[in-house]
Amino acid sequence: MIKIRNLWKKYDKTQVMEGLDLDIQTGETIVILGRSGVGKSVLLKHIIGISKPDAGSIHVNDDCITDLSGAELYQAVHQMGMLFQGAALFDSMNVEENTAFYLTEHGDPKTGKPYSKKELDELVAHALEMVGLAGTQKKMPSELSGGMRKRAGLARLIVYRPSILLYDEPTTGLDPITALHINELIVKTQKELKATSIVVTHDIFSALYVGDRLALIDGGKIVCIGDPDTFLKFDHPIIEFLRKTLLQDPRSFRKEADGKSK
Amino acid sequence: MELSPPIKQKTQIFLEAVEKKGSFLVAIGEYMQLIIAVALATIRCPPSFRLIRNQLYDIGVSSLPVVAITGFSTGLVLAAQSFYQLSDKGLASVTGIMVAKAMITELGPVLTAFMVTGRVGAAMCAELGTMRVTEQIDALQTMAINPHRYLIAPRFIAGTFMMPLLTVFSIVMGIFGGYLISVFFFSMSPSAYFDPMPEHITLFDLFTGIAKSYVFGAFIMTISCYKGLSTSGGAAGVGRATTNCVVVAYCCILLSNFFLTIALNVIRDKISLFL
Numbered sequence: 001m002i003k004i005r006n007l008w009k010k011y012d013k014t015q016v017m018e019g020l021d022l023d024i025q026t027g028e029t030i031v032i033l034g035r036s037g038v039g040k041s042v043l044l045k046h047i048i049g050i051s052k053p054d055a056g057s058i059h060v061n062d063d064c065i066t067d068l069s070g071a072e073l074y075q076a077v078h079q080m081g082m083l084f085q086g087a088a089l090f091d092s093m094n095v096e097e098n099t100a101f102y103l104t105e106h107g108d109p110k111t112g113k114p115y116s117k118k119e120l121d122e123l124v125a126h127a128l129e130m131v132g133l134a135g136t137q138k139k140m141p142s143e144l145s146g147g148m149r150k151r152a153g154l155a156r157l158i159v160y161r162p163s164i165l166l167y168d169e170p171t172t173g174l175d176p177i178t179a180l181h182i183n184e185l186i187v188k189t190q191k192e193l194k195a196t197s198i199v200v201t202h203d204i205f206s207a208l209y210v211g212d213r214l215a216l217i218d219g220g221k222i223v224c225i226g227d228p229d230t231f232l233k234f235d236h237p238i239i240e241f242l243r244k245t246l247l248q249d250p251r252s253f254r255k256e257a258d259g260k261s262k
Numbered sequence: 263m264e265l266s267p268p269i270k271q272k273t274q275i276f277l278e279a280v281e282k283k284g285s286f287l288v289a290i291g292e293y294m295q296l297i298i299a300v301a302l303a304t305i306r307c308p309p310s311f312r313l314i315r316n317q318l319y320d321i322g323v324s325s326l327p328v329v330a331i332t333g334f335s336t337g338l339v340l341a342a343q344s345f346y347q348l349s350d351k352g353l354a355s356v357t358g359i360m361v362a363k364a365m366i367t368e369l370g371p372v373l374t375a376f377m378v379t380g381r382v383g384a385a386m387c388a389e390l391g392t393m394r395v396t397e398q399i400d401a402l403q404t405m406a407i408n409p410h411r412y413l414i415a416p417r418f419i420a421g422t423f424m425m426p427l428l429t430v431f432s433i434v435m436g437i438f439g440g441y442l443i444s445v446f447f448f449s450m451s452p453s454a455y456f457d458p459m460p461e462h463i464t465l466f467d468l469f470t471g472i473a474k475s476y477v478f479g480a481f482i483m484t485i486s487c488y489k490g491l492s493t494s495g496g497a498a499g500v501g502r503a504t505t506n507c508v509v510v511a512y513c514c515i516l517l518s519n520f521f522l523t524i525a526l527n528v529i530r531d532k533i534s535l536f537l
Contacts (some may be wrong), residue, residue: 072405077403077404077405082401085397086397088398090401091396091450092392102406105412106405106406166404
């Protein structure tokens with residue numbers, strides 16, 4: 001279970017988080033929604049220990065991530081994995097090396113024993129097959145499309161089977177069909193690893209597809225949270241807009257805007 | 263109370279100056295923090311030899327051609343200038359000593375450091391900067407890899423190890439360049455070029471050159487890595503960080519060269535008093 005309590009964070013003169021509280025149950029997929037710049041990605045970086053809050057705490061199972069540093073933090077981070085918005089594949093390594101990176105550096109996640117070349121090849125091939133990238137082992141990240149990069153990033157994540165998966169805008173910048181494929185992969189991965197998943201997105205379709213619960217950040221706090229049906233019933237301007245985008249023909253927004261400008 | 267525009271403007275300038283000074287001190291603090299973090303990470307869990315070997319090749323072997331050209335051409339020019347300036351005073355025989363002394367104590371270490379900054383430091387800063395802005399360094403951390411141990415320590419170890427070797431290579435190339443022009447262009451005899459060297463070039467001179475190259479190597483590696491890791495602002499930020507890295511490294515090399523020259527000569531004088 002992940003417990004976030006009274007999280008505060010300020011960047012330069014912008015207060016991004018203002019006492020954010022959130023509980024995430026083990027094994028659930030929670031989707032964090034919100035406008036650009038409200039601190040969704042920042043929240044993920046705090047959970048995985050890349051950023052430190054100005055105040056507040058984050059407990060991941062028995063570890064207080066916000067209190068840990070150095071080797072203890074890295075030890076706690078082993079149970080987590082994150083898919084970055086741009087996939088963050090290592091440019092100097094091919095897909096195979098990228099996917100095998102964690103296993104090459106740490107060995108078996110349970111025993112720490114180094115893998116043989118054959119074992120590594122098998123694990124990498126399985127992970128790549130799972131994300132539909134079989135046969136791309138020798139390709140460099142620069143040779144991959146946006147969707148392929150995201151899938152390679154996901155393969156790099158699932159190969160070491162973390163129990164907590166963080167996704168930072170997994171479908172942003174992808175065409176609708178590839179985005180749907182990524183959503184399917186998130187659900188498939190969650191089922192196979194029985195992991196806790198936290199997905200940050202702007203995409204309401206993706207949020208409803210993958211999420212067990214949806215949460216909305218506004219003004220540095222979680223303002224609405226609940227299962228998809230409950231979430232869509234909240235009385236909040238952003239949720240009202242999301243409801244409209246789901247039900248209304250997008251051309252009606254254009255007509256509305258044209259009407260206002262007249 | 264409303265301030266008049268000129269006072270307001272001056273106050274603004276003063277506040278900006280204070281802020282700039284503050285950010286400079288913050289940068290110094292962060293730089294020192296990085297050095298300590300890298301040292302601790304290296305002591306606690308040394309980086310794998312594979313990573314150090316790759317950097318040894320990138321920093322050392324790949325820099326050999328540029329260092330050779332720099333050293334060789336400097337030796338050529340130095341010998342030619344010395345010969346032209348000194349031959350009419352009957353001092354042409356000191357050409358070899360001039361070249362060797364200048365190359366060993368000053369030009370070898372400084373020019374090699376400049377070349378390594380331009381070739382290796384800038385590339386290192388750009389690479390780390392790109393990794394920073396594309397979240398590759400964050401990705402390392404999410405996979406429980408300490409970037410200080412994985413990225414910085416191998417570069418620092420390889421850089422400080424390779425700099426003295428590159429400097430010695432540059433010195434040898436410089437003396438060789440000086441020899442070629444003195445013997446084949448100015449018709450000096452090889453013995454006139456080499457024979458006075460053992461008498462005038464001391465082991466302390468060699469120590470001076472090597473000590474300087476260690477310090478320069480440490481500066482180049484730490485500044486490049488610090489600037490790379492603190493990059494922000496996308497592609498433009500990477501460009502800015504790389505330019506800053508080269509400028510700061512050059513300044514540090516030149517300033518530290520002055521202080522090292524003074525300090526090492528004082529030490530030599532003290533030692534010679536005891537001997």
